[in-house]
Amino acid sequence: MMPSPNRILISLFFLLLLSTLQPVYAKAKLSINIAYLSQEQKIPPQLSNLDPFVIDKGLKGAELGIADNNTTGEFTGQQFNLVKFIVPIDGNVLDTFNKDIANKFQFVIVNLNPEQLNTIADLPAAKNKLLFDVATLDDALRNEQCRSNVLHLLPNRAMRADALAQYMLKKRWSKWFLVIGNSPEDRLYADALKRSAKRFGMKIVTEKTWEHTYDARKTTQSDIAVFTQVDDYDVLVVADEHSEFGEYLDYRTWLARPVIGTQGLIASAWHKTHENWGAIQIQNRFKEKAGRWMEEQDYGAYLAIRALGEATTRSLSSELKPIKAYLLSSAFALNGYTGAPLSFRIWDGQLRMPVLLAAPRSLVAVAPIEGFLHPKTELDTLGFDQAESHCQWTPQ
Amino acid sequence: MIKKTCLSLIIGLLCLTNVAAESVFVTLENDNALAIVDPIAGKLIKTIPIGQRPRGIAISPDYKYLYIATSDDNTIKIIDTVSFKELGHLPSGKDPETFALNPAGNRVYVSNEDDSLVTVIDVDKKKAIKQIKVGVEPEGITVSPDNRWLVSASETTNMVHWIDTKTNNIIENSLVDPRPRAVSFTADSQQLWVSSEMAGSVMVLDANKQQLLKTIKFEISGITADKIQPVGVVIDKDRHRAYVALGPANRVAVINAQSFEVEKILLVGQRVWNLAFSPDQKRLYTTNGTSNDISIIDLDSQTVTKSIAVGTYPWGVAVKP
Numbered sequence: 001m002m003p004s005p006n007r008i009l010i011s012l013f014f015l016l017l018l019s020t021l022q023p024v025y026a027k028a029k030l031s032i033n034i035a036y037l038s039q040e041q042k043i044p045p046q047l048s049n050l051d052p053f054v055i056d057k058g059l060k061g062a063e064l065g066i067a068d069n070n071t072t073g074e075f076t077g078q079q080f081n082l083v084k085f086i087v088p089i090d091g092n093v094l095d096t097f098n099k100d101i102a103n104k105f106q107f108v109i110v111n112l113n114p115e116q117l118n119t120i121a122d123l124p125a126a127k128n129k130l131l132f133d134v135a136t137l138d139d140a141l142r143n144e145q146c147r148s149n150v151l152h153l154l155p156n157r158a159m160r161a162d163a164l165a166q167y168m169l170k171k172r173w174s175k176w177f178l179v180i181g182n183s184p185e186d187r188l189y190a191d192a193l194k195r196s197a198k199r200f201g202m203k204i205v206t207e208k209t210w211e212h213t214y215d216a217r218k219t220t221q222s223d224i225a226v227f228t229q230v231d232d233y234d235v236l237v238v239a240d241e242h243s244e245f246g247e248y249l250d251y252r253t254w255l256a257r258p259v260i261g262t263q264g265l266i267a268s269a270w271h272k273t274h275e276n277w278g279a280i281q282i283q284n285r286f287k288e289k290a291g292r293w294m295e296e297q298d299y300g301a302y303l304a305i306r307a308l309g310e311a312t313t314r315s316l317s318s319e320l321k322p323i324k325a326y327l328l329s330s331a332f333a334l335n336g337y338t339g340a341p342l343s344f345r346i347w348d349g350q351l352r353m354p355v356l357l358a359a360p361r362s363l364v365a366v367a368p369i370e371g372f373l374h375p376k377t378e379l380d381t382l383g384f385d386q387a388e389s390h391c392q393w394t395p396q
Numbered sequence: 397m398i399k400k401t402c403l404s405l406i407i408g409l410l411c412l413t414n415v416a417a418e419s420v421f422v423t424l425e426n427d428n429a430l431a432i433v434d435p436i437a438g439k440l441i442k443t444i445p446i447g448q449r450p451r452g453i454a455i456s457p458d459y460k461y462l463y464i465a466t467s468d469d470n471t472i473k474i475i476d477t478v479s480f481k482e483l484g485h486l487p488s489g490k491d492p493e494t495f496a497l498n499p500a501g502n503r504v505y506v507s508n509e510d511d512s513l514v515t516v517i518d519v520d521k522k523k524a525i526k527q528i529k530v531g532v533e534p535e536g537i538t539v540s541p542d543n544r545w546l547v548s549a550s551e552t553t554n555m556v557h558w559i560d561t562k563t564n565n566i567i568e569n570s571l572v573d574p575r576p577r578a579v580s581f582t583a584d585s586q587q588l589w590v591s592s593e594m595a596g597s598v599m600v601l602d603a604n605k606q607q608l609l610k611t612i613k614f615e616i617s618g619i620t621a622d623k624i625q626p627v628g629v630v631i632d633k634d635r636h637r638a639y640v641a642l643g644p645a646n647r648v649a650v651i652n653a654q655s656f657e658v659e660k661i662l663l664v665g666q667r668v669w670n671l672a673f674s675p676d677q678k679r680l681y682t683t684n685g686t687s688n689d690i691s692i693i694d695l696d697s698q699t700v701t702k703s704i705a706v707g708t709y710p711w712g713v714a715v716k717p
């Protein structure tokens with residue numbers, strides 16, 4: 001279907017009077033207020049001091065999105081305002097939502113864990129809101145646990161696992177040695193990998209759970225060599241979301257095999273090695289603003305705010321209903337600097353997006369991998385396609 | 397004709413080193429070089445080092461100079477089209493990619509993507525004379541043949557900005573489909589054609605009213621809509637036909653510029669980016685970014701007659717008669 005073009009012209013004749021070296025401001029006609037809700041995190045123990053813990057993951061991306069929207073807003077007469085609510089570690093996010101957000105905002109960027117997200121989504125005060133989830137990876141939140149007032153901006157585990165599996169199929173690494181960590185998240189990641197293995201006809205020849213210590217010296221010296229003495233395989237696929245041991249695997253396995261999954265070659269919405277499709281521009285803009293590399297949550301929050309900006313500009317509205325309708329329409333096409341137009345899956349609210357496959361210092365591939373075909377969009381070869389979805393979702 | 401002269405002179409060597417009848421210049425982003433192609437003979441004549449990461453390219457109205465944006469050198473180089481010696485450079489600002497030359501050849505307008513600016517350069521003085529604040533990530537830029545308008549397209553703001561070339565001030569802003577890439581005027585300056593990469597469309601705007609006339613969409617059997625990402629767009633001087641490079645769809649669309657119907661889709665090379673006519677408009681040259689070649693389309697028969705390997709990441713193309 002061909003979306004009808006939504007187009008406006010704004011006369012700015014008075015600009016002739018202004019020096020164009022200064023920013024050009026039109027009179028703000030539309031004001032869009034967006035809440036950003038997050039909670040402080042306990043700093044986890046670090047494997048190494050190479051990567052400092054980033055405390056404002058997400059927020060800086062949201063701020064860049066606001067800045068970009070407001071540059072556009074200078075020409076369209078729109079003003080975007082971000083109000084941040086960072087709940088202390090011992091604070092209660094529900095209280096903050098009910099007290100500070102409920103009556104004031106229609107749009108909320110939510111950077112919280114899966115349980116918190118759905119608890120908030122189920123609050124009576126959240127009924128007439130649109131929540132942009134920029135943190136969770138859970139497949140359940142896109143299926144049985146989906147909520148009609150939530151859009152998901154980061155690829156879920158199934159999308160990541162499918163991206164990895166497509167690449168491994170292309171490389172003919174069809175015999176996997178699956179190594180799983182001890183956290184519940186690791187088991188969810190492993191479940192996604194198993195689903196992908198089945199989907200793409202790959203074979204998990206051995207599956208083992210990491211039961212050794214996380215002590216760097218002991219682990220690297222002896223444990224891994226012993227742990228990886230298993231039947232022959234093509235590739236070690238690791239599910240260790242908290243990076244407790246996965247980084248130690250590479251170069252230390254009994255057989256010389258590549259490592260892929262949550263370490264080694266990883267699947268991610270964004271990565272610092274990514275430069276194509278204009279990505280270098282946003283990498284530069286972000287670094288200048290934040291003084292660090294853009295993390296996935298930043299990218300998710302950036303996309304959420306940019307999506308709101310697009311929907312506001314096209315629908316000429318700051319109201320929930322027309323904005324949500326535009327976001328879920330076929331006319332919506334967002335640039336994510338990854339070579340394909342992004343849009344939302346109407347069956348579960350997941351952003352339809354490419355997944356980057358990256359080594360620490362080099363971008364290896366971008367999924368969907370060439371050759372994986374789909375009647376509508378190749379992007380739907382990643383994750384839960386409409387027919388597979390268990391989400392009972394009625395877009396309002 | 398030149399061939400004949402060469403034969404009569406029997407100085408074959410001189411002929412080989414000299415550039416023949418028509419020259420196609422192609423910037424090679426990854427090779428840091430300029431490819432010089434003889435399109436009549438269908439041959440790559442030579443490749444010369446030109447600077448770091450060359451992308452945008454334009455030729456002066458008298459065909460004496462090439463302007464080449466060498467992005468990683470943060471400059472636009474001025475190159476002699478006979479000796480290929482560097483004659484000077486222009487203060488383009490950081491990381492120049494696209495720029496436009498006005499019809500008189502005395503102004504260069506550069507998109508500064510990182511700073512949301514368009515820099516106006518006086519070519520004779522080699523000096524930046526103004527910076528114009530535009531939307532986020534300005535990319536496509538062009539000057540109307542009647543020199544009335546400078547148009548800059550902002551990729552993230554999704555707008556084209558109409559700038560008065562006399563005052564260098566923005567007069568109008570038109571919202572267009574997502575991620576506008578190339579902007580191109582018809583020869584009579586009456587229409588502006590804008591390609592939108594993410595919407596897979598081309599919009600035709602009335603240049604006098606700055607209003608939308610038509611949105612053109614493309615359908616190619618066997619290729620999903622996501623892959624149709626229009627980039628370069630050119631319209632012939634009689635406004636009979638327009639040609640649009642469809643990026644990763646690896647094709648060029650032939651559009652009836654009167655009815656706006658898509659007449660034909662031609663397979664060229666991988667990730668076709670930019671387009672240029674031969675001076676007589678009998679041929680169209682395409683840079684195919686990831687298959688490392690250019691295609692030649694014969695416009696009378698509307699067929700692709702040749703592909704010529706030129707080097708890695710061919711980006712921009714300019715033609716000298």
